[in-house]
Amino acid sequence: MPLGLIKYGLSSGYPGKRFLSAQPELKSSYDVIIIGGGGHGLATAYHLARYHGITNVAVLEKGYIGGGNTGRNTAIIRSNYLTPEGVAFYEESVSLYRQLSQELDYNILYSERGHFTLAHTDSALRTSRWRAEVNKHLGIDSQLVYRDDLARLIPQLNLSEDVRYPILGALYHPPGAIARHDAVAWGYAGRAAERGVEIHQGTTVTDIEMTDGRVTGVVTDRGRVSCGKAVQAVAGASTIIANMAGLKLPIRTIPLQACVSQPLKPFLDPIIVSGSLHVYISQSDRGELVMGGSTDPYPRYQTSSSLDFIEGLMSHVLELLPHLSEVQVMRQWAGMTDMTPDFAPIMGETDVENYYIDAGWGTWGFKATPVCGKRMAEMIATGRVPAMIAPFRLSRFENFDLVGEKGAASVGH
Numbered sequence: 001m002p003l004g005l006i007k008y009g010l011s012s013g014y015p016g017k018r019f020l021s022a023q024p025e026l027k028s029s030y031d032v033i034i035i036g037g038g039g040h041g042l043a044t045a046y047h048l049a050r051y052h053g054i055t056n057v058a059v060l061e062k063g064y065i066g067g068g069n070t071g072r073n074t075a076i077i078r079s080n081y082l083t084p085e086g087v088a089f090y091e092e093s094v095s096l097y098r099q100l101s102q103e104l105d106y107n108i109l110y111s112e113r114g115h116f117t118l119a120h121t122d123s124a125l126r127t128s129r130w131r132a133e134v135n136k137h138l139g140i141d142s143q144l145v146y147r148d149d150l151a152r153l154i155p156q157l158n159l160s161e162d163v164r165y166p167i168l169g170a171l172y173h174p175p176g177a178i179a180r181h182d183a184v185a186w187g188y189a190g191r192a193a194e195r196g197v198e199i200h201q202g203t204t205v206t207d208i209e210m211t212d213g214r215v216t217g218v219v220t221d222r223g224r225v226s227c228g229k230a231v232q233a234v235a236g237a238s239t240i241i242a243n244m245a246g247l248k249l250p251i252r253t254i255p256l257q258a259c260v261s262q263p264l265k266p267f268l269d270p271i272i273v274s275g276s277l278h279v280y281i282s283q284s285d286r287g288e289l290v291m292g293g294s295t296d297p298y299p300r301y302q303t304s305s306s307l308d309f310i311e312g313l314m315s316h317v318l319e320l321l322p323h324l325s326e327v328q329v330m331r332q333w334a335g336m337t338d339m340t341p342d343f344a345p346i347m348g349e350t351d352v353e354n355y356y357i358d359a360g361w362g363t364w365g366f367k368a369t370p371v372c373g374k375r376m377a378e379m380i381a382t383g384r385v386p387a388m389i390a391p392f393r394l395s396r397f398e399n400f401d402l403v404g405e406k407g408a409a410s411v412g413h
């Protein structure tokens, strides 16, 4: 053991300063209450405090920060979506992510790897070409590549034609990245708390109070609290909390599972996705292969894993990377994803005055964490809906003005 470490362990400076100070008592009133201590809620709190000077803010989290989908996702970050609204929005998030370690002075291990969406059929190739053209038109680095390119760019990939779904080509998005998801939550939490934001873990919101159509407070299992404004950022529980405010959301909550392998020496740099095989794979900084697929077949509010999922997933992984047949799966888990009909999020104002929503993040919301924090905070602080998020308003479902992202948002996240 290094001498410095022993000295530190025995010194009065150990243990060091805690990342979050001891949890305070709940005050009777806050300017802004944020329900949900995932990445979105914490990033919103940080932006309110840092860029708008609003610090009388409480984040109420029923479990521990980042313990929801933020700490369960597979951390894929990209902007090669299909609609102009989606591309612009996710591209702003990618720009913010690139600077986030410096912004928070906290290493989120942001790592650009390149993102490949494999095409196994002529129609999938056609869709990839369509996406590549839309992306290029909107300034996104995205191109169609074929078998020869893939043999060079991902030599590990099984390009045999003697398999169920031979690979014909791929949509290649060089900026596709991964990051350390807990670090994102902790970085935002730490920097928000330093500026006076209160983060209350183990605090469940059980009701929303309203007077004359305006939010006035929330009820929690630690008592009632008044507020000037409130925002819900509770992926996986969006419909439940919205119901408390009398809002109906067009959302179905469906579990999404993922798993990791034993750690391996680095051998796979890019992120590989196959929509036809319902599988995606990347290798984390710890060497584990991070693997996932599509959502469970039916909606429910539960996070159990299934043998069925892991068996199906592994057969598809081995079709792409057969040399992994001896590798062991170490852990498997699930999160609850809120799926919207158009595979786009719901952000903005609601019919309840001063009550804002950040929901419908399905399988794609980790990559949007920084842009959500920035734009939600801007809306709360100024009272105006930023143009960047206006297309994702809840009322679009009444007006049939959808943002159709299904072709770009499902298995590929």
Ligand SMILES: Cc1cc2nc3c(=O)[nH]c(=O)nc-3n(C[C@H](O)[C@H](O)[C@H](O)COP(=O)(O)OP(=O)(O)OC[C@H]3O[C@@H](n4cnc5c(N)ncnc54)[C@H](O)[C@@H]3O)c2cc1C
Pocket (backbone or CB within 6 Å): 035, 036, 037, 038, 039, 040, 041, 060, 061, 062, 063, 064, 065, 066, 067, 068, 069, 070, 071, 072, 073, 074, 075, 076, 077, 203, 204, 205, 206, 233, 234, 235, 236, 237, 241, 256, 257, 258, 292, 333, 334, 335, 336, 337, 361, 362, 363, 364, 365, 366, 367, 368, 413
């Ligand atoms: C397996 C899996 C893989 C994924 N992979 C990706 C990916 O690769 N890329 C990507 O972009 N996205 C991915 N996602 C989606 C992404 O994880 C989510 O969209 C995103 O994390 C949502 O962040 P959030 O802060 O809104 O929600 P969460 O992190 O879920 O935070 C919401 C918080 O609200 C709290 N809460 C709920 N009810 C209450 C209550 N009554 N009172 C107080 N607090 C409450 C919860 O405890 C939770 O901590 C994946 C999701 C899963 C499940």
